[in-house]
Amino acid sequence: MAIERTLCIIKPDAVEKKRSGAILAMLEEAGFTIVACKRMALSRPVAEGFYAVHKARPFFGELVEFMTRSPVFVVVLEREDAVAKYRQVMGATDPAKADAGTIRKAHGGSVGENAVHGSDSLDNAKIEIGYFFAASKVAPVAG
Numbered sequence: 001m002a003i004e005r006t007l008c009i010i011k012p013d014a015v016e017k018k019r020s021g022a023i024l025a026m027l028e029e030a031g032f033t034i035v036a037c038k039r040m041a042l043s044r045p046v047a048e049g050f051y052a053v054h055k056a057r058p059f060f061g062e063l064v065e066f067m068t069r070s071p072v073f074v075v076v077l078e079r080e081d082a083v084a085k086y087r088q089v090m091g092a093t094d095p096a097k098a099d100a101g102t103i104r105k106a107h108g109g110s111v112g113e114n115a116v117h118g119s120d121s122l123d124n125a126k127i128e129i130g131y132f133f134a135a136s137k138v139a140p141v142a143g
C-alpha cells in the first residue's frame, strides 16, 4: 500500500470545545504524521468554494454558516493508505452512528456539527490540500 496524504479539518464545534489537541493525539496514535497544520477563520467564499460539491444539498447554507462561525484547524495527514484509514478513524457522518473509538463518536455533536472533515478519495485529497496549502508550504517528511 502506498504512502498517501489526506486533508483533515478540525471544525468550529471541536475547536470551540478545545478538542483540537485531543483529536490530533487520536490521529498520531492512529499512525498519522501531521505534515502541516494551521488555524484559520474560513471566509464565506472559501467555505462555499470548499463545499461547492454540496451546493445543491438542502443543508448547504447551514453548513457554510457553521464552518464560518469560528476558526478551524486545517491539517494535512500522512501515512500508508491515509485516505481510507482516516475515513475509518473519523467515523460516520452522523456521530450517533459512528463506531466506538472514532473521532466523531468521541467529539462530534450532530450530523452537521461532527467535529472533523476528511477527504473522501485520493483525487479529492490532492484537490483539498491544494485548496489550503501551497506545495512549498507542506514540509517534506524526513526519511
Ligand code: GDP
Binding pocket: 054, 059, 062, 063, 092, 093, 111, 112, 113, 114, 116, 117, 118, 120
Ligand atoms: P462526510 O464526508 O462524512 O463529511 O459527509 P458528507 O460529504 O455527506 O457531508 C459533508 C458535511 O456536510 C458533513 O460532514 C456535515 O458537516 C454536513 N452535513 C451532511 N449532512 C448534513 C445534514 O443532514 N444536515 C446538516 N446541517 N449538515 C450536514
